């Protein structure tokens with residue numbers, strides 16, 4: 001069996017998605033997500049110019065060999081662009097293997113470990129009152145876990161707060177939008193949000209919060225401590241995580257569970273965090289971390305240190321990523337939670353899928369492979385539109401972390 005063709009499809013049904021489609025001589029095809037928000041075309045060029053020529057003629061059943069060929073063979077290991085491109089190939093090949101075996105992906109991985117995948121939704125508002133109402137709305141929809149973000153008095157905009165309450169899309173400008181940040185204002189305000197949420201809804205719902213890489217370790221320790229009475233499910237991305245050792249200090253100061261990893265692209269970004277049990281949830285996900293073949297190694301390492309998975313699942317990860325992640329989540333023994341930011345109807349039409357939301361859980365279907373496809377003629381109606389994630393400045397103008 002041979003790969004006879006592969007193509008990259010870029011489509012913007014509201015936001016940009018990059019999809020790799022691999023076609024075999026037996027008529028079976030597989031697809032993988034290659035979307036890297038704000039740097040999409042770098043992955044397109046990487047795939048078209050450097051990866052696809054190496055795929056033609058190879059046996060698509062040799063997933064591991066192809067993975068090693070693309071990782072070791074490029075010499076310049078790791079990096080978001082490389083690992084996203086490899087992930088797209090890997091997921092497309094697992095999709096093909098599932099179709100050849102006539103099995104859903106979770107069966108190939110080792111079978112079902114749970115009936116459904118607990119997901120968390122995104123409640124946000126301009127202030128504490130609005131976020132509290134939004135959390136209520138998510139509870140009414142059946143969610144068991146909800147991430148809560150709210151506007152900070154004195155700041156014109158805040159990460160995680162959007163006009164559209166169902167579909168959050170931060171990459172929205174032809175050039176990067178500039179936000180303004182104050183850690184002091186933020187640290188004073190956030191505990192009040194969670195106090196109100198626990199007063200309003202009690203302790204049965206799982207509450208999560210994302211700091212989006214904006215604190216120093218000691219500030220993170222303080223926030224974690226301040227939030228302890230409200231028993232968060234997790235506090236995410238407290239500090240920029242290039243330096244894994246930073247988490248030792250945070251861990252010394254708080255028992256609030258910690259999650260990190262959506263910007264990681266390799267096991268080498270998180271091995272210290274995991275093996276020293278400095279975190280509780282690892283968020284490195286399939287699309288940006290080399291695909292199923294690499295993420296399952298991270299999950300296996302995490303399992304022996306009692307760290308659970310909590311995959312990134314924002315809207316900039318396409319339904320293809322969500323389908324693959326849900327199969328992985330259905331199987332992986334140390335599953336924790338799955339992020340679920342809903343896609344727009346236009347996106348779901350371009351990417352027909354068979355997963356369903358039911359009472360706080362997402363459930364995969366039994367279609368062979370990962371169960372998500374692309375409608376190419378519809379995709380072609382939404383041409384690429386350049387869009388960037390925002391940048392962030394402190395109130396004195398210093399460039400900061402977004």
Ligand SMILES: O=C(O)C(=O)C[C@H](O)[C@H](O)CO
Pocket residue numbers: 037170210212262312313314315316339389
């Ligand atoms: O979903 C999250 O937790 C995020 O932090 C979303 C990110 O800002 C987004 O994926 C960046 O492209």
Ligand SMILES: [Mg+2]
Pocket residue numbers: 210212236237262
């Ligand atoms: Mg995040």
